Amino acid sequence: MMAINEYCFIAVVKRDCPTCELVVPVLEQLRHTVTNIKIYCQDDPDFPSIPGGVIDDRTLENSFRLGIDIVPTLIVTKGKREIDRTHGWNRSGWEHITGIKGLGLALPPNQPGCGSKSTEPGVHEKLQAKYGEIGFESRKIEFSEWDDPVEQAYDRGWTDGLPIVPPTDDRILRMLAGTNRSPNETLGLMPPDFKECTIEKVAINAVMAGARPEYMPVILASTEAALNPKFTLHGVLCTLFFSGPVIIVNGPITKSIGMNWGHNVFGQGNRANATIGRTLQLVVRNVGGGRPGEIDRAVFGNPGKYTFCFAEDETDPEWEPLHISRGCTAGSNAVTLHHGHGTQAFADDTARSADQLAKSLSMSLVNELHPKKVQCANVIVAISPEHYKIYKNDGWGRKDIEDALHHYTTRPGSDLIKGAHGIDAGIDPKLAEEMVPKFWRDHGILLIRAGGTAGLQTAIIGGWGGGRNRNEIQPVTHQF
Amino acid sequence: MHKTQFLRDPTSEASTTLRKPTCFPENIEKRTIALLDIAKERSDEFLDHIESKFTEKGIKVRRYRKASNSKNADLLTIQSIVREADIVVESLAD
Known part of the structure; x- marks a missing residue:
């Protein structure tokens, strides 16, 4: 047996997990046996009800920082260094990590764990935004807790006339997960102001347009196509004429992301069609500065300039x-x-x-x-x-x-x-x-x-x- | 201000993060000026004085009044000003 008291143990559990319920007697046994064990619970500060109590991790900060994917997870550390970890219930694994034989003899030898609350859909990005390193270069626009972010976006001239989804860090992180490309990669200089158009800026505008992360490859390709000198984006957005960019998408991705090519294909009702086109227009407006009545001199325009x-x-x-x-x-x-x-x-x-x-x-x-x-x-x-x-x-x-x-x-x-x-x-x-x-x-x-x-x-x-x-x-x- | 919310800037960041104030008009001769009484003590005295000065110069003036100085103007008043006037002078203090 290793000298277990040189080590610290960390267990992360949640009540809403049958395997975590199963290992309660084992945790209680460890609490009696080792001097340094911390038990974090993700959803109930009274679970498990054992001597010494647990640490409330309903904020999921510790679960995020510990990189917990599955509960229960048992981690052994020495000093600040993680030595090993195991998850779910596996008697030999827990015995190996703790160096204690005969753990949970009344339990079955194995039982898989459940997903950590910190990795539920949408949660990880919120935790990343709150506790992690995000490295965004775009500046923060701060305002009072009493202000409506949607109205703030209107007041700052960010919208096309329709409401936008507020571009918060967690939403931008989720959007960027839709591409493997680096957020600070530059796609080109966006007219009419010829400002640097980074993938991060495109993602922010994609959030505002209501796009989903899986649309990002199409959105980025559309932006790159618009910046191709042959397309003459500057000309089409400052013309007196009716026109604006129209995007036709081809290939297997159209089916993968649920685009519409059928009934009402040019009309309303399909999120991918609507938000991919809207993103490009918002990028032109916000990054390039192409706004109606300013450089956009269209006499009539057309409804397709929304998307x-x-x-x-x-x-x-x-x-x-x-x-x-x-x-x-x-x-x-x-x-x-x-x-x-x-x-x-x-x-x-x-x-x-x-x-x-x-x-x-x-x-x-x-x-x-x-x-x-x-x-x-x-x-x-x-x-x-x-x-x-x-x-x-x-x-x-x-x-x-x-x-x-x-x-x-x-x-x-x-x-x-x-x-x-x-x-x-x-x-x-x-x-x-x-x-x-x-x-x-x-x-x-x-x-x-x-x-x-x-x-x-x-x-x-x-x-x-x-x-x-x-x-x-x-x-x-x-x-x- | 206790700042508890923030968004990331979707623009090229070529301008200040603060909202730009509207520019002062270059001339007011052919404009209609709304004088908005915010219903605070002696607001009307100030606006009476301003009105006489504008009127002497032949500038068209219309008077409006909020119901209370502690609340926003009601929508009908705001819309009336937007419809009927070009510039607003608001009396802020007693």
């Missing part, structure tokens, strides 16, 4: 998803950012052939921005399942549909030149004899599948007039 994010329907293996068509690898996750605004409805319940449907859809597509504007705004075309069925029945896939839409939206210049059809607006009269495409061939139409299963509909999400500068302003796809 506009959705997943593509990838349930048909024969369909090539958007991100794959844009060069991402099979099985990868990706976000594609488009400079978009409101949804234009296209409802054709008559067409029964792929060619008819593409021709019909093109009549709507050529109206984007202005019927006579060409090679200007890019668009998202979202095909519903019922319209997709028409294409598929004729053996059409992505490339066939794209080819047809580009073909049918290419029109005679004579119809588009200034003055044609009595309308002053139009293109250069020199193009009167040419056939003029409506959209850039490489990225002018972002074709996706989405929407509910019933309804012969297609949605067009129009784009920013800045798209006329095709080499400077493009949709951006970011694989992650």
Whole structure:
């Protein structure tokens, strides 16, 4: 037997644990046998009721500092150094740690323990925020206990007009658990103020937006895509035009985090869709300083500037998803950012052939921005399942549909030149004899599948007039 | 103030943590000024004096009064001021 009184013993238990109840006679035996034993109880300062009492750890501070995962846990220390620990009830383990033979002979030899209260969902981060090292670099904004944090956020101009979730340290810690990347990693300089955008700042804004930690990979990818110079975020947020970032998410993560690509896909009701898009807008507002009426000079804006994010329907293996068509690898996750605004409805319940449907859809597509504007705004075309069925029945896939839409939206210049059809607006009269495409061939139409299963509909999400500068302003796809 | 709550700053921290006061107006000639009596003793005397000074200069003035100096103005009073006036002068002391 070791010289047990050179050692200190620490036992951590909770009443709401059958194994802790089971080991009470053993703890009582230890209390009589060893001089230094501390017993902490997580939920009842009167448990176990044995001579010498227990230490109340309902704050869970000691359980947190001791790193308790399971109760009961028995720890042996010498000086300030931990020598060994065991958890649950295991006679040989407890005998080994204590050096005392014959412990709990009336008990079964083994019984697993229960989870520590300090590791229950949401608890660990609260304890970390209260007792641990968190290392956040963002400054604290302090206010009175009587103030409402939600109103404080409004007063400081942090919100988009809707209430936010207060960014407390425990919530930020939980959000950061959604990524393996370091909180102080910089994603880039966020316009318009070109301030450093760290992962910590993104996490704070994700908390405010109401996001869950598992959305963080998508949120970070969206932020990185927005900061890609090809996206020209500064331009889209200071434009007079309607547009703002629209996020399309592809890959297995869309299913993992419960994103919506089906019914009401552009509407309300899905937390992931709503809060991922909102986070990007809050980051632009708070980190970049892009606020309406200041640098954001939109004449009308659009409701999607609160949030506009959705997943593509990838349930048909024969369909090539958007991100794959844009060069991402099979099985990868990706976000594609488009400079978009409101949804234009296209409802054709008559067409029964792929060619008819593409021709019909093109009549709507050529109206984007202005019927006579060409090679200007890019668009998202979202095909519903019922319209997709028409294409598929004729053996059409992505490339066939794209080819047809580009073909049918290419029109005679004579119809588009200034003055044609009595309308002053139009293109250069020199193009009167040419056939003029409506959209850039490489990225002018972002074709996706989405929407509910019933309804012969297609949605067009129009784009920013800045798209006329095709080499400077493009949709951006970011694989992650 | 006993500070017991804090949030982390979501901004780029380019400005002070305190809320910025609204700037003083550059001119008041074409504005309507609300004179708010907080219902403390002799507030009205002070505001009467201020009103006469503004009126001499041809500046439009409207008078408002809180029910009690110990409570916030009621919502209808606040909304009336927002709707009808551009600038508020509040009498704070007796």
